[in-house]
Each structure stands twice: as structure tokens, then as C-alpha cells.
Amino acid sequence: MIEAKDTGVLAGFPPRVRRVREPVVALWVFAILALLPLMSSGYVIYILPQYMLFGVLAMSLALLWGFCGMLSFGQAGFFALGAYIMGLCLQHAGTLGVNAAYLALLASAMAGAVIAGAVGYFLFSAGVRDSYFVIVTLALSIIAEQLAVGQSQVTGGWNGMFIPRMQLSFWDWRLPLDSDASIYYLIVVFVAVTYSFLRWITRAKFGKVLAGIRENEDRILSLGFKVHLYKTATFAISAGLACAAGALYGTHAAFVAPSLAGVLFSTEVVVWVAIAGRNSLLGALLGGIVVSSISNALSAITPQYWQLVLGVLFVVVVAFFRGGIAGAVHRFSARRRG
Amino acid sequence: MSDNEKGKGVNKGRREALGMLGAGAGAAVASMVAPALIRSAYAADPIRIGVISPLTGAWTVYGKAHISGFELAVEEINAAGGVLGRKLEIVIGDSKTEPRIVVEQANRLIRQEKVDFLAGTFSSAERNAAGPVVTQANKILLYPTFYEGQESEYYPGVCNKNIFMFGPEPTQQVWPHMEYMMKKYGKKFFMIGSDYAWPRVTNKVTKQKLTQLGGSVVGEVYIPFNTPQYESVLRDIRSSGANIIFHSLTGSDTVNFRRQFVAAGMNKDFILWTVDDEEVVTSGLGPDVSAGTYVSFDYFMTIKHPNNVDFLKRFRAKFGKDALMNTVGVAMYNAAHMAALAIKKAGSVETDKLRAALKGISYDRAPQGPVVMRTEDNQIVVPSYLMKVRKGWTNVTDMFEEVQSFKAVQPLAARCKLPL
């Protein structure tokens, strides 16, 4: 169990799952991801960045759900918002002066954080929690999709928006990211940084308060913590990350349509995270990557039955293995160690 | 081993890490790499075509005719010995009716399956999602659906030299029949459509001709997807004084609206002209709801053209006597045959040669009657039919009766930088 000597009052709320080994695994994951383009090329190198960004989306949900007990059915709304912001910025790249993609990344992270912060504060300050929060996020997802459809002068409506590929630049040095490998590395770095950041905040005192809120919100409240501010901050961070990941996704996929914001995609993310393990950031990341890969590989062979299998797996995991696969792996390794 | 003792912890950590990866990223990567490796050994022979169809998701209804049209044509071509001595081979990608998945599948088919060209995608959004992919990879896409026409604003989804349009656009589907409808029923149109580009542009184009002919639009509403109840719209229509309801709702909304339209008894007071409801949707509506409405398209299962009679015989032999075909499925059928002709003419499936050969290619055995691929804007020239849904129809063979038809309708030139 994690030592809680510096947290005093929070000692009663150990995180549910041991994450002792996680850095080792994470290091392996990122090392393999970094070496992959040297060993392979073609479709894998093209598609993995998109799945890694889905993985970031999954981590943003894991932060909210696994670490703070707030389930969101609307993460895809933020992801799509990011993609649209990237598209708008790159379309007006000529008039912005600076590298439009940098601006878009910053703007999307800000936009996500500000919107989630405002909505979050509005709700959490009145004590809206649990299932009501789920329903609100469901509505946010629908509103985002409807706005994307309705504001067709800006978004291209239901037919979608084309997004150019971004380029890197530092002063006079420019690097277009047209090749698969170049944008692959940008996204690997983004994912690694995001993961490290999330790992850091969840292990800091902030994360321990979140765990406390998840386990027993009223007790944390009675200890004098401003629970609604913690929740608002978590929602804002989560949404900001989802938005930034969406911005990169947009420029990678070159296209965004309103259904990216939709409830179906949002709930797909919930399924990934539940199966992979809601209490593990790395689990969520791998869940996003692996489930998307399998879906893609099986879609030509058995599209219907795969959805059915996924549904059954989801129910089994929720009913019997709350920690998901990551939780099971941790338990198994803990038992083997004796 | 001695360092087994020393480095127990480290080793274990590593083993776990590998274990987790084995179940995780490793499996994913392997599942994607392996088939490509295995296949490259045999890849020399067939011509591979990637077909992206809506096999699951919201528009599965249309997916069946979509893919089966193409499959039938490929079977026919192969039975006749293939092209250039090579068989055609279909590699399927399911779009799940999601533009996001189309991006994935188009890339998979091109990069991993190494297909020679693509066919399919269903909605305009799906086609647009594939646009950047085929531009970047320089592959041809054969697009089958009736759609809003090409405007340079929507490049690379349209006005793209690599995308060929096998379905009709509004100046082919609607314009030829306006004079007849207005003369017979009156000049006031009420327009109702789903809230996206195809209905909006179709209505815009229709309005243009309507004003020329001295008609007017007395109401125009756009309905968000998945709207269950239509009371307020029906009320607007009733009080508008319209003669003709010009209808471009899609998906389940078209059925929802039309059932409630008939339930309100309004089919007795208004003429409804739909540009969406082909065999599949009309079957879903049933005879009571659909009787007496007008539909216009380039193809119907009921048309009497000898090509169609032959075509349906083969189609039913392969897919059963109750299988449904429609304009989109026939466009996929034509696309396969015309691509085969073009490959033969070019002597190659290489993109630039195939593109040049597809331009201007004609196909006389098309089920709806002869069709030609227009050279300057990659838009097919097709016949146009106006049909009336027969009262008390029992199946697709007696569903529609022909009101009028035109051979080889030339659409307006695409609003692109021509020639493509």
C-alpha cells in the first residue's frame, strides 16, 4: 500500500489498486512505441497515433472516473471540440502570425478546461453528483454534436470539416509532419508527457484528495476540503486533455465530423476504460489502443459479433472485475509475490 | 542461472511488463502486421479493390444493396475471365456509418491491404472523410450515392480528380421532373429535409429552377436526426397552402415523418415528392403509407428496360428473390463494371492511367439504361425516372409505376476548377 505519511488525515483512504509496478510497464510501453517506426512502416505507423490519442481520451476519463468517482458520458464532446478548434486555426493559419497549430493546441486545452470548469463549478457547487452528473455529460455530448451539425457555416455541418496537417516550427526552422513517422513521434511525445503529468498529479496530494472523494465524499467534506473545487479542477483538467488530444487527432486524421462528438463514441470510451481498468492510467491508455485495434482488425471479419462480444465482456468486467484487466493483472502479480 | 537470484525483482518487473504488453500493444501490432506480411508473398495475382460499406451502425439498412451490387458485378467480371487475365478481389471495410471509421478503413485498405483502388462510402460525410486519404495516397475512389453535387468549397471531398461520382446529383434527379409536377399539381412547394448538406443543397438547387418556372417556396424546414414527433411541422405544412411537399428527410426520420403525415390524414390534401425514399425505405413504409407519392431517381427495380430485366435475374439468382436493390447498389454495380472496362482500356491499374481511362468511359449494359462518365468533372450521366408509388403494392416488382423518364440527363457542370 502507498505510504501516506505526508497526508495525515487522508491515511484512511488508500487507493484501491497498487500501482507499484506501473512505471516499469509504462517505460516498456513507451520504449516499444518509440522503437516501432524503426521496425515497421505503413499502416501500423499511420494508425497507431490515432489510437494513442484515443488512449489519451481514455486516460482523461480514467482520471475523472477511476480517481475521482465521476463518470462522464461526454468525453467525446471535448475531443471533437479540440479537433474543430485545430481545423479552424489551421484554416486561418495565414492570418494568425504564429504557428497556428501551437495556438490551436493551447486554445483547445484552454477551451476544454474553461467549458468544463464553468459547467463543473455550476454543477458541483450545488452538489450535483453521481448519476446526475452522468446525465448532464450525456446532454453535453448531444449539445456538442448538435452545435457541430447546426453551425454549418463554421463547422461544415454534418458533412464535416477538412483539416490540414500541422507543421512544427521554431523560429526559422520548419518541419512539416506529412510523413507518418514524423507525426507519430510528435504524438508519442505528447502521450508520454500526458501520462507522466497525470501520474504525477494523481500521486500528489491532489490525487489523494480525489481518492478520498471517490471513497467517501462526505467524510472529505467534513474534513474541511472544498470538494466542489477539487471536482471542478479534475473535470477541467480531464476536459482540457481530451480537447488537446482531439486537436492532434484532427490534424492527423485530416477530417472531423459531428458524430465524433456523439454519445456513441463517448460511451465507447467508457467501455474501453471499464474493460482495461478504470483505476489505472496505463491500463486506460492501453485499453484505448488495444480495443480500437481489435475493433479495426475484426471489422472486416465479423462486425456484428464483435460488438456483441465487447458488450458481454463489458458487463462481465463491471459485474465481477471492477478493476478491469489492469486490476486483475495487479492482483495476480501481487499474489505471486506472496 | 545466477543472476536469476540477484535480479529477482527487476526480472519479475520485466516479465510482468512483457506479459502485459503481450496482451496489449504487442497483440495489437501483431494483428495488424501479420496479415500484411503473409499476403505480400501472394500479392502478385488479383486486382484488389477496397470496398467501404455501411455494414453496421445507423445506415446498415442501405449497406446490403450497396455491397451486393458491387459483389455481383465482380462475380460477373471474374466469370468472364477477369481483366487483363487477372481476377478481381474485393477487400471489405465496414464504415460503421462513422466518418471516423472511414478514415481508418480507407487507410487500412490502401496501406495494409495494398488495394489498387477504392469503391464505396455511403453518405457525403463518409465520402468527405475518405477525400484527404485518397488525395494523399493518390488512389481512385468510386462513389455511388445520389448526392448534392460538386462545389470547390468542399474539396477534397468533391472536385477531386481521384473521386468519381456514379450517383445522380440534384440537376439530374430533380430538375427534369419539375415542369411535370408543377403543371399537374401547382407551383407552391413546401420543403422538408434532414438538417445537413445534401437536403439543403438539393433544396437550394431546386429553388433556383422553381423560380425560373414561376413557382415559389411557401415553407422550408430542416429536421435534426432522430426526431420522433412531427406535430408542429405537420401543422406548418397544413397552414402553408402548399401544393407539393418536397421531401428530403433521410434514415429513420423519413419513415417517422411519413407515417405521422399519413396518420394525420394529410396524404389526401397534399402531394408528396420524395428524393430519398428508394426501394428499401418504401418497403419500410409499407403500401398504406407510401401509396400515391412521387419518387425520382436514376434507377428503380420496377423499370422495364431490358438491361434491368437481365440484371434482376442475375441479382435474384445470387441474393434470393426478396433481396432489395436500389440506386446506390446499382451505382456500385456500374462502378465495378466501368472500372473493369477502364482497366482493360488502360492496360493497367496504376492510378494515373486508370483515372484517364475512367474519364469518358461508357457502359451500355447499365440496369437503368446506358450511362457515361463525363470527362471534365468525373460525374456520371444517367437516365432520370419519375415514379408514382402504386396503390396497394405487394412487393418491389409492382411498387412503382413510371410517370416519365429521360435518357442520359446531363447535369450542370460541377462548380469546380475544371477539368478535374
Added chain:
Amino acid sequence: MSAALSVVVDATLITLVLALAAFGLAIIFGLVGVINMGHGAMLTLGAYLMWAATRMDVPFVLAALISALGVGLVGLLLEHVVIRHFYGEPLETLLLTWGFFLITTEIIKIVFGTDLREVVNPLPGSFDLGTIRFPAYRSLVALFAIVLMVAAALVFYKTRIGIRIRALMQNSEVASLLGLNIQLTYKIVFVSGSFMAGLAGALISPMLSVDPYIGNIFLVRSFFAVTVGGVGQILGGTLAGSFLVGGMETVFALVSSQVVAQTIVFAFAIVILRFRPQGVVTSR
């Protein structure tokens, strides 16, 4: 004047049909606290069973009853195998019912196919009252919705089982001390909610296209109808919520586009949840 009156009629019809669709959810969510994300799938299943039954020439009313019983049975299965182990854990039951939705939808697709299906309207046409025209079948369904809800309210307030359920809602510990069989009572409530959802799906099917997603178009609206109206207020709450969600959409659509109207209503529902999380209708 008659224009205004017809708006009122439209809004009433929309409200009542939505209330019917939301009623099963109101029962399950309101009385046993399970956020039934599978509600949409239950509506869909009801519609498909209706389609299958009417195709076998089962009379309309009997077919609707069979569909409702069928969905009630599925609900019983779901409750007995899974849900009963998770009462008191709202997030877990929410996820499990969502899993139920995923599985049921796929099974429906495999069993019934994905073609659009048609349930014949048993009462086509319309009738006029004064200057207002009423669609016959919809009006009948709306009327039936009122009768159904009043009947349910009577059961809830006047019968022994109703009293047991209310006792459970107030305080499950005391109720169990008094010797109430909590598990059984929950089971009865869950199954009756499923039954109502199946019935609603069956009755709505002649107005809509029967496809694997038919229930979804009512799912989110139903949630808002129930939560905005007031969870646990199965009669007044569901009606008030349905009116706010469905009726407002009608009114806003008069002055703006349909898309904007829907967006406004959803945003408004969020605001209501914030300021009156107990809903607009409360018992005291």
C-alpha cells in the same frame, strides 16, 4: 385562436407520447434508483416483438400485451441475474444496464435483421373536433397513456404493494425491520418498469420506423423528462417533465430552427438539474 389551440393540442400529444415512453424509466429510476440505460433497448425490443406478433396475425391489443410481457420477462432475467446484486450502487447499475443495451441491440440486429420494419397502424386517419384535427391513433395512445399512469398511481398510493414500495423508498432499513421482503419488492418494481417500457415500445411502433435504434431517440428525452420532473414522482413528475422537454421543444421550434430548439431544451434541463435537483415536482 385556433392556431394557438392547435399548438396546445400538438404540445399535449407530444407530452403524452413522451410520458408514455418515459414511464417505464420513471418507475425503475424513481422507485428502485436504477438508472436504466437499457431503457432504449427495452423500447426497441417491445417494438420488434410487436412487429413479430402482428406479422403472425395476432390481434393488435393482444400483440401489445405479448410484447410487454416479453420485455417484462427479459427485465426479470436482467434483474435476477445481474441487477439485484448491485442495488444501492447507482454507477454500477448504470454501467450494467448500458451493457444490457449494447448486448440487446446487437442481438436484435442478429435475430431481426437491420431492414426497416413496419407495424401497421390499426387506426389510420384522423378526426376533427371543431377546427382542430386529431390524428386518431396518436390521440388514442395519448389517452391510454393518461389512463395507464393514473392506474399506476392508484396502485402506488392505494394498494398494499404500493405502500410497501413507498415504505422502501422512504427508508429501506426500517422497511426490512418491519418484515418487508425488499428483494421481492425491488424485483416487482423492476419488472413492472420493464413491462411498461415494452408496452410503450409496442404502442409507439406504428408511429415510427421500427429499426434497431428506435428506442434511442426517446432515451435521452426520457431521462430528462424523469429527472427534470422529479425522480420518484411517477405521475406528476413524469408528466411535468415530459411537458417541459417535449412541449418546450414544440414551442421553441415555432420561433427558431428545430436544432436550436433541441439544444435550448437540453441546456435548460441542465440548469433545472442544478437549481432543483429534486425536480420540479416534489411531494412536500
